[in-house]
Amino acid sequence: MNRADAPPFPFSLGLAGALSLACFMGFGRFSFTPILPGMMADLGLSAGDAGLIAAANFAGYLAGAFLAAGTWAQGMERRIVMAALTLTAALLGAMALVSSLSAFMAIRFLAGLASAFGLVFTSALVLSAARGDARVQAMHFGGVGFGIALSAFVSFVAVPLLGAEPPHWRSEWLAGAGLVLAAGAAILFLLPKGQGTAGRGGAEPPMLWTGAMLRLILSYAFFGFGYVVAGTFLVVMAREGASGHSVEFLCWLISGLAGMVSLFLWQPMLSTRGVNTTYRLALALEALGSVAMVLLPAAIAPVIGGLLFGGTFIVVTAYALQIGRALSPESPRRVMALMTAGFGIGQIVGPVAAGHLVDLTGDYLLASLIAAAVLGLGALVAPGRGSH
Incomplete structure (x- = not known):
């Protein structure tokens, strides 16, 4: 097939996946990395404490991945994605409101659950609708990197420029929550309404x-x-x-x-x-x-x-x-x-x-x-x- 015969690139489908993974992974999971130095400096957290918070998030992700692998969600993928987006925003905001190690670990565990549900069910919807289009797959998973890059801009440029008083880490969590909520409106419009592949086939x-x-x-x-x-x-x-x-x-x-x-x-x-x-x-x-x-x-x-x-x-x-x-x-x-x-x-x-x-x-x-x-x-x- 030559370039002229190639099917048109379903950009909106790839954008739906990219924005979703930017929220679930770039912010819900990886924005912890640029925010962590400020938390350690302000709260006196050790590297061991930081490792425990990260591990709690990964434990939640593992649990969520196993829960999402079942057949119970057939036909509900889109509603689950939107619920997980809302939960991700709420949990990002909650990180700005607490200071104890145990609270951080509990919130990050739940954030891991939401990230796993979002990744699995968004991928089911987007990749099923893409019908094997490698361009959509690359754009979809590239959303993780986009979210990471945007979290860098939030932590190191936007929050300081907006005049937040140091330490900035609480404002960084709140900014991430706001961006996820804003992106959710676009995702609600762009995300395919069909049934994903998850849960099919018995x-x-x-x-x-x-x-x-x-x-x-x-x-x-x-x-x-x-x-x-x-x-x-x-x-x-x-x-x-x-x-x-x-x-x-x-x-x-x-x-x-x-x-x-x-x-x-x-x-x-x-x-x-x-x-x-x-x-x-x-x-x-x-x-x-x-x-x-x-x-x-x-x-x-x-x-x-x-x-x-x-x-x-x-x-x-x-x-x-x-x-x-x-x-x-x-x-x-x-x-x-x-x-x-x-x-x-x-x-x-x-x-x-x-x-x-x-x-x-x-x-x-x-x-x-x-x-x-x-x-x-x-x-x-x-x-x-x-x-x-």
């Missing part, structure tokens, strides 16, 4: 257990452990490295911008080398980013680390799930549930372990190097081309 056959599947689940669990060190502490590392306000802003902004375009940029590699090789290379580059964050000069380390983090983590997720579906095509929900379980355990343990290591050693060197080693191990154990 019970799936048992998953095909192969050596390649076991290696993929293990690799994806290692990814869950390794990526959250950057995903949680990148901006804190920039601040504690005395890199300056502009570097803190740039490292998170670049992470988001790289995430926005990552699936488009990796497409040539995917076309020429295949999904397995591309997945392994993305893991290896993310490991390199974890090393860069602690071994390069402080003025550039967070920026390079943020670029490699943003340019790979969405790619790793998308391609891992693609490999899993190919290994057991008749059981996509079971595959996603088991892969999510492995990933979820990794990303819950990761920030807790990293936070305690930072408290013990006084810096992020050992935690980042361990994260890099685990990511590298994930690349090594991942199934190669032609695995079955």
Whole structure:
């Protein structure tokens, strides 16, 4: 098919997915990262405390992913998405109103639930309506990066310019809540009204257990452990490295911008080398980013680390799930549930372990190097081309 014969790009469909994931993931999940340094400074939170708050969010996400994988929601996907958007905005606002570790953990656990429901059911609606259009898929998942980039602008530019009194972190949470509510109006108009793929088809056959599947689940669990060190502490590392306000802003902004375009940029590699090789290379580059964050000069380390983090983590997720579906095509929900379980355990343990290591050693060197080693191990154990 030549370019003239290609079907028109359903931009509004991709925009619905992008805005939704910007809210659920970019703000509901990842805006914690640029806000965290201010919370730590104002409230005296340790790296271990921050790791516990992050782990609570990831535990909520894991629970939500399992709940969303059932058949109970058939026909209700759109209503669930809008309810989850409203809950996400409320929980972002609630973070500005409390100060205790236990309250932060409870709110972030519920936010994780809302993020998982939003991701699963928005993806069911948008990707089903897209009918395999890779452009919609790339735009949809690129919304995570857009949300991250926008959260950088909110935390480092908009809130200070609006005259909020320091510390700014409470205003940053409230600004995020307002943006999610505003985006919700557009999402309500754009989101497809049809039924998603979630919940169709009744019970799936048992998953095909192969050596390649076991290696993929293990690799994806290692990814869950390794990526959250950057995903949680990148901006804190920039601040504690005395890199300056502009570097803190740039490292998170670049992470988001790289995430926005990552699936488009990796497409040539995917076309020429295949999904397995591309997945392994993305893991290896993310490991390199974890090393860069602690071994390069402080003025550039967070920026390079943020670029490699943003340019790979969405790619790793998308391609891992693609490999899993190919290994057991008749059981996509079971595959996603088991892969999510492995990933979820990794990303819950990761920030807790990293936070305690930072408290013990006084810096992020050992935690980042361990994260890099685990990511590298994930690349090594991942199934190669032609695995079955």
